[in-house]
Amino acid sequence: MLLRQYGSFAGGIDLPDEKHSTLGMPIEPAARQGVLRVPLAPCAGPPARMLVPEGTRVSAGERIAAACGGVDVYAPCEGRIGKTVDVQVVSAVGVKHSPAIELVAVGQMAPIRLLVPVFDWRAASSREIRTSLAGGGLTTAKGHIEPLNIWVERGLRACCKCIIANVVEPQPYVTSDHRMLVENGAEVIRGLMIIAKALEVGQMLLAVDQRRVDQYRGLVGAARACNVAMVALPAKYPAGNDTLLVKVLHRRETPIGKETFDVGAAVIDASTCFAAYRWVACQSPQTARVVTVSGQGTMPRGNFWTPYGADCQSMLQEARGTMVIGGPMAPSYQADNAVVCAATDAVLNLKTPPATTATPCIRCGWCTDHCPARLNVKGISDAYELGKIDRARRLHAGACIECGVCSYVCPARLGLCERVVWIKRLLQQRPQQVRPQELHPEARP
Known part of the structure; x- marks a missing residue:
């Protein structure tokens, strides 16, 4: 199935791409950090309950906290359990505070490796997959951050008819989902199929940026094997918004105060699809994600496989400017204690804008x-x-x-x-x- 070209939507603007510095850079392991502060409440819900005492040595992927309405927490790297501290993480309304457990004397982050499946998810029932999704520390990574199994249950109750994997990425500078699809596209597509099976929907769409179509041609075979339709959208901001995607691809208008679930469509991101496949099929928990480091000034630009709990400010090193989490159009300005979580797709260093004084409206429209x-x-x-x-x-x-x-x-x-x-x-x-x-x-x- 070839990439299909879709129309656009009314409004929006054409933004400078600003992705040239990281668009072609492969995913690399993030630089080693001496201390990780792993959030215990990375999403909606109460903090997880610690399972291991302070001073205990843990290995990468070991469960260190049990869910208490949220998600389980796993050690991203080998290290020693430290004290409990307070950090800031990205949320649906900007930022929020979360308790976190320090992991000290951590080892080097391993690169993304191809894992051997240990579970036949194709032969499993929808109920078995939903049960599996409840573990692994899986959360959504866009919008209202919540446990993936709860998100699936809400979609199941809404009787969704289709699921859309959103890899449009219209914000300047941000290339994390693009690199994930280029380098690990087959796993992203399989993860989309796993989530679709849990939702019991038959129509699956993979939405990409029309400018990157040539780089996704190699995924056509994997998409055909999983019955996923790949569609390309024109480059116009904010094409990656969930409600606009559903309006363009599903021909449904999301009512005010409602979600895309309410019009029969579920929208998910590439990072969550990738994590879902690696947990359900390979029993590898969600402990890291790809983060784009870019912006203005001198810094180590790239797309880095970054463990949860990594300090955002240290990723920019000595760069001067304003640290922005996410894209520059709808950013989260965070304090020095901000750490990487599932919703952190980019850490940018932007020039501090000059102070300007608002003037009266000129009624330009x-x-x-x-x-x-x-x-x-x-x-x-x-x-x-x-x-x-x-x-x-x-x-x-x-x-x-x-x-x-x-x-x-x-x-x-x-x-x-x-x-x-x-x-x-x-x-x-x-x-x-x-x-x-x-x-x-x-x-x-």
Whole structure:
């Protein structure tokens, strides 16, 4: 089955790619770190319960904490258990604090190796696969980070009809999923098939960037063998957003406040597919992921196989600038105690932007023209300034996909995306009318 070309969506913008420095760089093991701080609550749910006492020597892949509503935690490398500390990890709303266990005197991270399957997942039933997915420390890596087995159960209850593996990666600089698909594409496709079998869906799609099609030609055979349709989308930001993918590929509009599950589609990422295959088929737990290190300035650029708990700041070494977790359009600015987790696809060093003063809106309409959710962004911004939350609700502020396009194109340098997102959060938590200062005082001009 050849790569099929699909159409696009209304709105969006063309961004500079900025991927040239890492796009062709193979995945390498991350530099050895003396201490790892492995999060005990990497996703939604309470922290895991420690199983080994402080001072115990553990080997790579050994279970060190048992799930208490979240996921099991495994040692990424050989090392000695240290004390419990507090770290920051990526979450659906930016960052969150999590307890973590120190792993000291750790060994060198091993490269990604081809593993021999020990479980015949093709002959297994859907129930057996779902039982297996409950282990291995498997979590989703995009959006609302949660245990993979819980995500599968929610999709099963929603009676999904198709599953989409999202490898579009529209953000500048980020190339981690691209390199994963180029070098380990067969395992990603098998992992997609495993998750699809657990969801009991028959239609499987693999969505990629149209500019990278030639590099994925070698996966056509593996995709055909697993009955996966490979589709290419035009390069336009934010093409990788879940709701937009479902709208373009599944022809379904996700209602406000709902998920893609509610329209019969499940969207998963390449990293989770890869981890699912290696756990279900090879019994290798999820303890690391590919992280792109790039940006502006001098630093060791590349795509690195990085253990969970690695310090993000140390990956940039002595680079000066602002550390950004994820892409620059919808980033998470984190403190010095940020560590790598399942949702950390990139650690970037970007120049600190000069301080700018917002000016009055010139009514150009660019924010509305380029909004992929087709929102009246300026109207919502006016409602923000006036504190008219009911008006913002009527303008469907809850449909914002938080892509940052409106702030990017605004010639008045207004924090439009920040305003809309804060109103969206408020509508989810406190729907009554409030003063603008209660929303986000820094965003006011």
